[in-house]
Amino acid sequence: MNPACDIVGVKKSFGATHVLRDISLSLPAGKVTVLMGANGAGKSTLVKVLCGVHHADAGTVTLGGRPYRPEGPSDAIAQGVVTVHQSIADGVVADLDVASNLLLDRLADPASGLFVRRKAMRAEAARVAALMGLDLDVTAPVAGLGLADRQMIAIARAMARDPKLLILDEPTSSLSAKEAERLFALIRRLRETGVAILYISHRLSDIRAVGDRIVSMRDGQVSGVFETAPLDYEGAVTAMLGHAMTDVNLSGAARGAEVLTLDGLRLRPGAPAITMAAHAGEIVAITGLVGAGKTRTAEILFGLCKSAGGEIRLEGRPYRPEDAADAIRQGVHLCPKDRADNAVIPAFDLTGNMTLPFLKRFSRLSFLRAGHQRRRTADLIGDLGIVCRSERDDIAALSGGNQQKVIVARWLLEPCRLLVLDEPFQGVDIQARRDIGRRIRETAKGRATLVFVSELDEALEIADRILVLHDHAITGEHAGGTADTAAIIAQVSGQVSEQGAPDKQDQKEDLSA
Numbered sequence: 177m178n179p180a181c182d183i184v185g186v187k188k189s190f191g192a193t194h195v196l197r198d199i200s201l202s203l204p205a206g207k208v209t210v211l212m213g214a215n216g217a218g219k220s221t222l223v224k225v226l227c228g229v230h231h232a233d234a235g236t237v238t239l240g241g242r243p244y245r246p247e248g249p250s251d252a253i254a255q256g257v258v259t260v261h262q263s264i265a266d267g268v269v270a271d272l273d274v275a276s277n278l279l280l281d282r283l284a285d286p287a288s289g290l291f292v293r294r295k296a297m298r299a300e301a302a303r304v305a306a307l308m309g310l311d312l313d314v315t316a317p318v319a320g321l322g323l324a325d326r327q328m329i330a331i332a333r334a335m336a337r338d339p340k341l342l343i344l345d346e347p348t349s350s351l352s353a354k355e356a357e358r359l360f361a362l363i364r365r366l367r368e369t370g371v372a373i374l375y376i377s378h379r380l381s382d383i384r385a386v387g388d389r390i391v392s393m394r395d396g397q398v399s400g401v402f403e404t405a406p407l408d409y410e411g412a413v414t415a416m417l418g419h420a421m422t423d424v425n426l427s428g429a430a431r432g433a434e435v436l437t438l439d440g441l442r443l444r445p446g447a448p449a450i451t452m453a454a455h456a457g458e459i460v461a462i463t464g465l466v467g468a469g470k471t472r473t474a475e476i477l478f479g480l481c482k483s484a485g486g487e488i489r490l491e492g493r494p495y496r497p498e499d500a501a502d503a504i505r506q507g508v509h510l511c512p513k514d515r516a517d518n519a520v521i522p523a524f525d526l527t528g529n530m531t532l533p534f535l536k537r538f539s540r541l542s543f544l545r546a547g548h549q550r551r552r553t554a555d556l557i558g559d560l561g562i563v564c565r566s567e568r569d570d571i572a573a574l575s576g577g578n579q580q581k582v583i584v585a586r587w588l589l590e591p592c593r594l595l596v597l598d599e600p601f602q603g604v605d606i607q608a609r610r611d612i613g614r615r616i617r618e619t620a621k622g623r624a625t626l627v628f629v630s631e632l633d634e635a636l637e638i639a640d641r642i643l644v645l646h647d648h649a650i651t652g653e654h655a656g657g658t659a660d661t662a663a664i665i666a667q668v669s670g671q672v673s674e675q676g677a678p679d680k681q682d683q684k685e686d687l688s689a
Contacts, residue, residue: 200235219376360382392413454626550568554567556585
């Protein structure tokens with residue numbers, strides 16, 4: 177294989193913490209190398225070394241056969257290493273049009289002059305879009321585009337720089353299956369151009385679609401390289417975790433009284449009515465494609481938007497929250513999706529982020545009891561296995577998976593009647609997913625729990641029951657332990673199978689039981 181990038185003996189420490197321990201790795205041109213690693217394994221630090229954010233303490237990197245030691249991110253880009261980050265907000269400027277986003281680097285270049293030649297810029301942007309196979313109106317504002325199109329624009333702009341190495345960090349974490357397939361088609365085209373692609377993901381569907389090889393990291397070292405087709409996914413996970421994958425124990429608290437009742441709820445005008453119930457001690461996973469109505473349901477339950485009809489009851493009483501504060505007062509907690517935009521407070525440390533909604537519980541006579549606040553945070557750090565030095569750490573210093581654990585811990589800090597989690601496993605590795613799922617199950621007694629997920633394996637790992645949401649309507653219900661995955665996949669896509677698919681009347685009766 178022709179290596180586009182060679183990493184030999186790279187080490188990086190922060191104080192006494194050794195994050196990268198003698199990393200040696202080749203990234204071949206024209207290949208997609210999938211990088212897997214648990215939180216704290218060193219993936220993010222390795223990427224930051226390649227991107228010029230950090231300098232390695234030891235070791236060498238060569239790019240295209242030449243020594244590579246970028247002075248900073250802009251120098252890394254200039255030398256041919258480009259990264260598309262997990263957060264879409266980091267890849268596009270929503271206030272600009274498609275053309276401006278595709279050619280953003282040139283607009284920022286002082287050599288481009290003081291005046292923008294709009295017609296020429298749009299023509300060049302159309303050429304770049306066509307080269308990447310993007311069918312987009314380059315005059316359209318990015319703010320009006322979906323997540324998939326924004327992701328494509330970020331990748332197209334990256335490829336317009338003619339990189340030797342393209343790094344993609346969890347690129348499908350916010351995409352539906354159909355949108356992800358568009359992305360995979362683009363990646364296949366890019367691979368044919370000879371660029372080396374480092375693809376950070378733990379999703380089996382992603383690896384099957386585009387992966388040529390898998391590299392596992394553990395404790396700052398490469399713990400396994402898998403290149404033989406078919407790729408050994410379970411072997412890669414075992415190398416990543418240091419132990420074999422195990423079955424998840426779904427035994428939990430006995431189902432108690434009915435906590436949440438949706439009676440004819442309509443998520444939007446003209447949508448079918450949703451009738452269902454969730455009980456104390458029960459975890460109900462609601463799965464569906466992006467846009468099926470999962471997030472809207474979560475927001476309605478938390479008072480962030482209103483339904484188009486129907487009734488919600490909480491422990492038998494009408495429930496109509498005016499806003500999020502009212503929902504919390506009534507015992508409903510929501511862990512939102514997209515932690516970077518909706519949950520993480522970068523200026524706060526772990527304690528501030530974890531306890532923010534419940535500061536009154538840690539106050540006496542308007543004075544914050546900081547010691548009690550920190551002790552409670554430390555307890556949750558241990559419960560969820562959050563990798564950090566102390567509860568005083570800046571949240572920005574944590575890996576994405578550990579940040580997600582902090583946000584989930586926030587809503588487990590105080591007991592509630594209904595816990596709603598919208599994509600709680602978004603952008604986390606398999607071990608973090610297990611840690612979060614285990615804690616959700618351990619604390620399920622006495623409340624109803626709704627978990628909204630796009631990935632079927634996430635639903636199967638955590639749920640007592642699985643409901644399928646398609647186009648703002650429930651199209652199926654399954655027992656968690658004995659779920660028919662083929663039927664669920666058909667219902668998720670709207671192709672309700674003839675076998676095992678209840679008719680509408682039976683389904684309504686089952687869901688309200």
